[in-house]
Amino acid sequence: MKLKFLAALGFIAATLYSCDDETTGIGQFISNEEFIQAKADSYTVETESHLLDSVYSRSTTAYLGKFTDENYGTFTSDFLVQINCPENFSLPDRLQSIDEATLGLYYTSYFGDSLAPMRVQVDTLTMPIQDNGLDKNLYYTNMDPTRYYNTLNPPLATKDYTAYDQTVSDSLHQTSDYYKHISIDLGNAFCDNFKSKYDVTAVENGETVHPYFKDSESFINNVLKGFYIHVTNGEGCILYISDIYLHLTVSYMSRNSADTADSLVTAIVPMTATNEVFMSTRFQNSGLQNLVDDPTCTYLKTPAGLCTKVTLPIEEMYEEHRTDTLNSISLSFTKMRDPSTSPYKMGTPANLLMVRADEMKSFFENNEVYDEHTSFLSSYNSTDNSYSFSKLNRLIAAIFSEIRPEIEKGTAQWEAWKAEHPDWNKMLLVPVTTETDSQGNIIGIENDLSVNSAMLVGGKDLNESADESEKIQMDIIYTQPSQD
DSSP: OEEEEEOOOOEEHHHHHTTOTTOEESSOOOOOOSEEOEEEEEEEOEEEEEEOSOOBOOOSOEEEEEEEETTTEEEEEEEEEOOBOOTTOOOOSSEEEEEEEEEEEEEEEEEEOTTOOEEEEEEEOSSOOOOOSOOGGGGBTTOOGGGTSOTTSOOSEEEEEOSSOTTSOHHHHTSTTOOOEEEEEOOHHHHHHHHHHHTOOEEETTEEEOGGGSSHHHHHHHTOOOEEEEEEEOOSEEEEEEEEEEEEEEEEEEEOTTSSSEEEEEEEEEEEOOTTSOEEEEEEEESOHHHHTOTTOEEEEETTTEEEEEEOOHHHHHHHHTTSEEEEEEEEEEBOOOOOOOSSOOBOOSEEEEEEGGGHHHHHHTTOOOOSSSEEEEEOBTTTTEEEEOOTHHHHHHHHHHHHHHHTTOHHHHHHHHHHOTTTTEEEEEEEEEEEOTTSOEEEEEEOOSSEEEEESOSHHHHHHSOGGGSOEEEEEEEOOOOO
């Protein structure tokens, strides 16, 4: 199952090592030869689609909507969000009333039909979410919103909308001053309850304060625990929501400019969702199991849908190269043509993270950045329709070091160890987005939460019955210098 050929390259060792600035030596040697003979091998890699029921995400973008694709099934997104209360927040003195409260969902873009009629519902949370950073489960995309609100309570508000607001003129849509948004009236009862909580006062250090509004924790526990925002009717569009505001229209008494009389003044006071408070989006996919079972290729689907699992031929490589120096190992995955006839085609994942399967969870939870030892990053190359990974010799060397003591214990213990570690030779190809600093260096990696998909060459048919030349090959360059 392995293609092998000899390449007598006849160049100086330093030139050979330039294949990788951290050439991995498996065997230790001292060479007295000026030239080192380099060899090349190619090993078959097996792939399969892998279903992700959830992914870890601490995104500042919220997603809302429902969309059905002819190939990828139905996808829905909804979210929980809290509103931040700055320290010592205050409304205008001599407050008379809160006349209106609106929830504004501002979105930069969307996927799908801009004119699809949708209905959004807003429910108030009945249980505060305590986010101290320790409970990582709060940020997985399969969170259960019914833990935090009463499904039997009437909704706080509903609103019919389309992504392209037809109540706004086309000319205004084209201006830079217009921000796409849904404005949801939360009703008089919400306003009255909000004001009643604000009217509660206490004396601290000789000053009258509003104790429920002294910081976010007090506000969330006593005034507004948060919102659950979800679509209850319609489908065809997913909004990418970048900003969430609670706008309070308030009336208060103020002296006129001549200071001769009081007058009633109206103002709008904004409160917003920020990184200091909790927000988490839930994603649900249906109809993906058929794609997992498809033997003709493998799939990528975001958000929280499908990735590709890669099985590396480590045992075969270890048997033949455990004492060699691995200079370079590379692997490429080809994207197939999208057969979809939908007018709303999903995008192509821009970046793939290749990470050891048993380390994926900790990678995202710990906000790690790829290290080119056990995790690797590749950007989509539209010229040859592929994702390519190099410097994998570091990965293989790390796995060799891991398994060597287990293999040396004997066959029985080696087989037992493999049974206890079923993903020891498995990698996952996961679509991700990247964050860069001002110099363009990647400083953060997160799961891709946009609506994207791709079909990759591979799958069970290719693993089992294809010609060797058609299978996915991992290419290696290694050296076996003579020892004196």
